Amino acid sequence: MLNLVRLIYIFQPKTFTIIRSKIPCIIELQWLALKKIVTRKQFLNSFIGVIYFLIIISCYSCTGDTITGSSLAPSFFGGYLESEAAVNMTLAALCYTAENNPNIAEIKDSLILQLSDSTYATGGRWELAWGPGISPGRGNMMYVAVDTTSDTIYYAIAVRGTDWEFPSNIIEDMEIWKLAKYPFGGTDDSVAVGSLAGLDTLLATVDPVSGQSLETYLNNIPNGHLKMYITGHSLGGALATLITAWFADKGFANKFALEAYTFASPTVGNASFAYHYNSILSASLNAQSHRVVNSKDLVPFGWAGLGNVVPYQIPTTVPVEIALVFDAIQIYLNVKGIKYKHVETQQPIGSLIPLNCSGGSTIGNYFCWVGFEHSKNNYLRLLHADTVKLKNVQKGIF
Numbered sequence: 001m002l003n004l005v006r007l008i009y010i011f012q013p014k015t016f017t018i019i020r021s022k023i024p025c026i027i028e029l030q031w032l033a034l035k036k037i038v039t040r041k042q043f044l045n046s047f048i049g050v051i052y053f054l055i056i057i058s059c060y061s062c063t064g065d066t067i068t069g070s071s072l073a074p075s076f077f078g079g080y081l082e083s084e085a086a087v088n089m090t091l092a093a094l095c096y097t098a099e100n101n102p103n104i105a106e107i108k109d110s111l112i113l114q115l116s117d118s119t120y121a122t123g124g125r126w127e128l129a130w131g132p133g134i135s136p137g138r139g140n141m142m143y144v145a146v147d148t149t150s151d152t153i154y155y156a157i158a159v160r161g162t163d164w165e166f167p168s169n170i171i172e173d174m175e176i177w178k179l180a181k182y183p184f185g186g187t188d189d190s191v192a193v194g195s196l197a198g199l200d201t202l203l204a205t206v207d208p209v210s211g212q213s214l215e216t217y218l219n220n221i222p223n224g225h226l227k228m229y230i231t232g233h234s235l236g237g238a239l240a241t242l243i244t245a246w247f248a249d250k251g252f253a254n255k256f257a258l259e260a261y262t263f264a265s266p267t268v269g270n271a272s273f274a275y276h277y278n279s280i281l282s283a284s285l286n287a288q289s290h291r292v293v294n295s296k297d298l299v300p301f302g303w304a305g306l307g308n309v310v311p312y313q314i315p316t317t318v319p320v321e322i323a324l325v326f327d328a329i330q331i332y333l334n335v336k337g338i339k340y341k342h343v344e345t346q347q348p349i350g351s352l353i354p355l356n357c358s359g360g361s362t363i364g365n366y367f368c369w370v371g372f373e374h375s376k377n378n379y380l381r382l383l384h385a386d387t388v389k390l391k392n393v394q395k396g397i398f
Contacts, residue, residue, distance in 0.1 A: 080288075092232050176333075
């Protein structure tokens with residue numbers, strides 16, 4: 001683990017600096033050590049563990065989730081279908097196509113080919129309609145796909161999760177230490193600073209050919225029998241939650257039937273934002289929201305339900321060093337009065353057991369489980385869908 005941190009420091013110094021500057025909970029670990037609640041060795045291991053934990057969280061596009069639903073709004077949104085979830089998870093996974101290719105045209109060509117693959121849950125019926133919209137630093141990406149094979153025209157906004165090569169993604173994942181006002185809601189509606197930065201960045205992206213923003217594109221779609229899915233995995237799920245709120249707040253739910261499917265989504269905001277989200281979707285006649293979670297995925301416990309991780313041993317036996325990390329994060333958030341609340345409605349889909357993890361209570365085994373349970377293809381397997389094989393069009397070769 002220490003060697004990994006050293007490698008990050010040597011080969012990704014900018015990333016290391018960002019990680020170090022975004023971990024105020026280390027102060028709480030120092031306090032625990034000074035009070036002799038933990039030993040010096042445990043402190044040092046946990047100090048490295050904090051960095052390692054958040055690196056892994058970033059690598060696998062992570063954040064958080066509660067174990068119970070909100071009591072502020074309707075107890076659930078109906079309409080969940082596994083077949084729809086499989087389509088949306090596939091569209092979310094395809095966001096990672098050619099993700100590190102600097103050539104937007106090649107990313108677009110790769111995405112078009114992936115969408116045409118009839119072996120996926122999408123069945124080859126979806127076509128690229130807008131985008132990909134990619135931020136200037138390439139850290140954020142979303143696209144719109146369309147399925148015109150039935151009387152109802154189906155659209156989907158798919159948002160990419162974390163690629164830790166991009167420092168902006170790490171900031172979005174780690175900036176949970178401060179809340180900021182959600183600009184389209186009420187006075188008390190607040191979301192994580194990092195998530196809000198991601199939303200702002202996504203809404204500023206444009207189609208590489210037409211130059212249209214997402215909002216302009218949506219406004220220009222002719223009225224008709226329209227349905228819009230909004231989807232994303234992990235950080236992409238968090239940002240998809242904000243895109244869904246923005247979509248409804250802008251009045252687009254009056255034009256489209258709306259259904260959000262997020263997967264392994266981070267906790268996005270406070271209780272007031274969750275109430276706003278649940279209420280505005282409930283007020284729309286044709287709006288639904290499903291927060292799909294693997295019951296053994298660490299990420300959906302995240303900041304709102306972090307206290308459940310150790311008692312429920314998520315995803316497996318929690319090493320003492322990692323438990324200390326969770327304690328430090330909770331102490332910091334509690335001291336700062338930062339309280340997260342998930343939006344409705346949680347949809348558990350079970351879990352699978354990894355076969356390639358070593359077992360035991362080691363940190364290495366723990367993060368082996370974390371990575372497995374959180375992966376895109378694991379979610380697809382749980383939805384009984386074909387896994388995706390991300391490819392890249394480059395110089396005419398697929």
